[in-house]
Amino acid sequence: MWEYTEKVKDHFFNPRNAGALADANAVGEVGSLSCGDALKLMLKVNPETEVIEEAKFQTFGCGSAIASSSALTELVIGKTIDEARRLTNQDIAEFLDGLPPEKMHCSVMGQEALTAAVAAWRGEDLEDDDHEEGALICKCFAVDEGMIERAVRTNKLTSIEMVTHYTKAGGGCNSCREPLEELLADVNAAMVAEGMLKPEEAFVFGAAPAPKPKKKKAQGFVIPDMPPVAAAPAPQAPAPIAITPLAAPAPVAEAPAPAGRTPAQEAIAIARVIEELRPVFKADGGDVELVDFEGGLVLVSLTGACSGCQLANQTLGGLQKRIAETLGRSVRVMPVAKT
Amino acid sequence: MTPVYLDNNATTRVFPEVVEAMVPYFTEQFGNASSIHAFGSDVGGALRQARRSLQALIGAEFDHEIIFTSGGTESNNTALRSALAANPERNEIVTSTVEHPAILSLCDWLEKHEGVTVHRIPVDKQGRLDIDAYRAALGPKTALVSLMWANNETGTIFPVDGLADLAHEAGALFHTDAVQAVGKVPIDLKSTAIDMLSLSSHKFHGPKGLGALYVRRGTRFRPLLRGGHQERGRRAGTENAPAIVGLGKAAEMTMATMTDDMARITALRDRLEKGLVQAVGHCFVTGDPYDRLPNTSTIAFEYIEGEAILLLLNKQGIAASSGSACTSGSLEPSHVLRAMEIPFTAAHGAIRFSLSRETTDADVDRVLDAVPAIIDQLREMSPFWSRDGAAPQTFDPAYA
Known part of the structure; x- marks a missing residue:
């Protein structure tokens, strides 16, 4: 587990200003579910004085993301918009007595949310164009040039590893390695020219051996001329896995159904599958029944413990798969209220 | 509190009885099992006993099919490299996308540096292996199939028994990483076609730093570690006697209940x-x-x-x-x-x-x-x- 400072732990276990702020007049949102962290910063700014009177946050993320958000709200409350915009991710990290290097991106997320909130207050529209600040560099975590340049300058970053720690850029598939190196070299060169960085510290493009981007996962092989696995007339039907007996229930489809069943025959086949799977539902204290069947839609009713149970969806998925295997075509199983 | x-699944507490069984092999019976004197031969007997206890737990036909190693990772490394070295006319490995890093990282390395072709079979949303893709990936160049018995993260069990039969149809060896399965599901290797199986002692209340590789009798084998003649020359290095005794005791206790x-x-x-x-x-x-x-x-x-x-x-x-x-x-x-x-x-x-x-x-x-x-x-x-x-x-x- 990470070595968090007492301050980080305190702000994680007892977050300040968590929750929604109903009368917020400046809101900044960064991150996304797919990225693994996201922050919505809500500020209530006094229109006369531009003082931030209240600040609240909602955060999806790990312990240090929540702690950084909490710290951010504490830092901005009482400051004017002008003062607040001068805050950097370093201020957030220092407020928490430091963050593990791999977690610095949490503090950067705080700063980015603040920038967005200040922009919103000023009426600068960032939302029309997601990538107003230059090209998108890292597609895995949606990091653009502007964010990387800010993080590099604020934190004097001089290696790709550090850039990844602070922005997450390059932490996924690594296919952006080359543009990332170019950008870091450019920004470092500019920093040297401005006297912010010593020439020998600057990152030079091509200095580090660039590993090849990870290969795409070998999903779906190009199948050479192989004979069909089973005598399966319906090509879309997955061949049944008749290798070891499944624990429960007994496999339904011994072989893919021949195509050309009548709807009535199909209905009988479906009813049989449901009968065979009923013990699974009953074991959970519920029951399942076939209500109707038409085309690709199988309507079932769930009763007892199954209705409204989260697990039911999963079990229905299993049912759907079995029916699809039996019919040799795809169907959708939907739970309905019994009429 | x-x-x-x-x-x-990360690790288990060592049973107190296991610790107790191990202690004498630190304090009194500290001899090297290879030595001729009584200090050594006493240890040799204890190791035999431990090997038999493990043999019973995994249903191996012969006790000498078990090679003690330093753990699951070494067992996996040994299995993959042995299969490639012993079958030079074949240079492909078939594995899955959900294996433990002890398999996947090694496969990445072999692919990148040693010219091995690796097929990584995908799984469905329940984590079940895509059998059609598996069949399609097997071929005359397949040296080894390595598929886990049970997944460490989800617990999903692969039907290794049948998967091994399919591998043999293609003339390939079949290895399974059973680190999470041993002690949790019944295993009877003698009734299967599995050629190699990796296991780790600390996943079933034994000590850390010890594992085993099962190698079916008659399987072509090349050792990973060369040196002394321990483990019938298949794994050199002085036996970790206390840990082996501990593993034996853990296997015995696991088996019993x-x-x-x-x-x-x-x-x-x-x-x-x-x-x-x-x-x-x-x-x-x-x-x-x-x-x-x-x-x-x-x-x-x-x-x-x-x-x-x-x-x-x-x-x-x-x-x-x-x-x-x-x-x-x-x-x-x-x-x-x-x-x-x-x-x-x-x-x-x-x-x-x-x-x-x-x-x-x-x-x-x-x-x-x-x-x-x-x-x-x-x-x-x-x-x-x-x-x-x-x-x-x-x-x-x-x-x-």
């Missing part, structure tokens, strides 16, 4: 799982619902992040683990959950509870008591969660 340890233990653990696990899913909502169990290890439950909680859950659980003395990115040091969720196409809304919030025969009803009660409030607390803080629980709030980031 008594701690609740539900991270038994496995059937009863696993029935009890399954009931506890199911109670935990159903209780959590019903109490919490917006969460689901990952893995194959029909064929899973009895002790493992990975539940993906939507709209929150796993590390935060673990930290709050830890504060209440509950130990579990997470497939989330943030705990592992990588930035993406676990390769297993990604291979299963678990949506990002949930993959970041996946928590693994893994039980053992030391898990009690009271432990399960504690978790059932603690988790719903923790999930609520974090969801209240999440920008994706709305209080009524109906649909997540729209979240419209300026950058992203």
Whole structure:
């Protein structure tokens, strides 16, 4: 587990200003579910004085993301918009007595949310164009040039590893390695020219051996001329896995159904599958029944413990798969209220 | 507050009886098993006994089919490299996308540096192997198939018995990483076509730093470590006698009560799982619902992040683990959950509870008591969660 400072732990276990702020007049949102962290910063700014009177946050993320958000709200409350915009991710990290290097991106997320909130207050529209600040560099975590340049300058970053720690850029598939190196070299060169960085510290493009981007996962092989696995007339039907007996229930489809069943025959086949799977539902204290069947839609009713149970969806998925295997075509199983 | 340890797929507590059995091999019977004198020969007898106990646990036909190693990782490395070295006319490995890094990292290396072609078979959303892709990947160049018996993250069991038959039809060797399966499911190697099997002592209450590789009699084999003649020349290095004795004792104890233990653990696990899913909502169990290890439950909680859950659980003395990115040091969720196409809304919030025969009803009660409030607390803080629980709030980031 990470070595968090007492301050980080305190702000994680007892977050300040968590929750929604109903009368917020400046809101900044960064991150996304797919990225693994996201922050919505809500500020209530006094229109006369531009003082931030209240600040609240909602955060999806790990312990240090929540702690950084909490710290951010504490830092901005009482400051004017002008003062607040001068805050950097370093201020957030220092407020928490430091963050593990791999977690610095949490503090950067705080700063980015603040920038967005200040922009919103000023009426600068960032939302029309997601990538107003230059090209998108890292597609895995949606990091653009502007964010990387800010993080590099604020934190004097001089290696790709550090850039990844602070922005997450390059932490996924690594296919952006080359543009990332170019950008870091450019920004470092500019920093040297401005006297912010010593020439020998600057990152030079091509200095580090660039590993090849990870290969795409070998999903779906190009199948050479192989004979069909089973005598399966319906090509879309997955061949049944008749290798070891499944624990429960007994496999339904011994072989893919021949195509050309009548709807009535199909209905009988479906009813049989449901009968065979009923013990699974009953074991959970519920029951399942076939209500109707038409085309690709199988309507079932769930009763007892199954209705409204989260697990039911999963079990229905299993049912759907079995029916699809039996019919040799795809169907959708939907739970309905019994009429 | 008594701690609740539900991270038994990471490691287990060494049984006190195992420790007790090991101690004399540090203090009095410290001899080298290869020595001619009494100090050595006493140890030799103890090692034989341990080998037989393990033989019984995995149903091997002969005790000399077992090679003691330093653990699961060494066993896996040995198996893969041996199969390639012993079958130079074949240079392909077939494995899956959800194997342990002890297989996948090695395969990446072999592919990149040693000219080996690696086929990684995908799994479906329940973590079950794509059998059609597996059949298609097998061919005259396949040296070895390596597929895990049970997945460490979800507990999903692969039908290794049948998969081994298919490998043999293609003339390939079949290896299984059974580190999570040994001691949790009945294993009878002599009735299967499996050629090699890796296991690790500390997953079933034995000491760390010890494992074994089962190699079926007659399988062409090339050692990974060369040196002395220990383990019939198949694994050089002075035997770790105390640990081997400990493994033997753990195997014996596991074997004696496995059937009863696993029935009890399954009931506890199911109670935990159903209780959590019903109490919490917006969460689901990952893995194959029909064929899973009895002790493992990975539940993906939507709209929150796993590390935060673990930290709050830890504060209440509950130990579990997470497939989330943030705990592992990588930035993406676990390769297993990604291979299963678990949506990002949930993959970041996946928590693994893994039980053992030391898990009690009271432990399960504690978790059932603690988790719903923790999930609520974090969801209240999440920008994706709305209080009524109906649909997540729209979240419209300026950058992203």
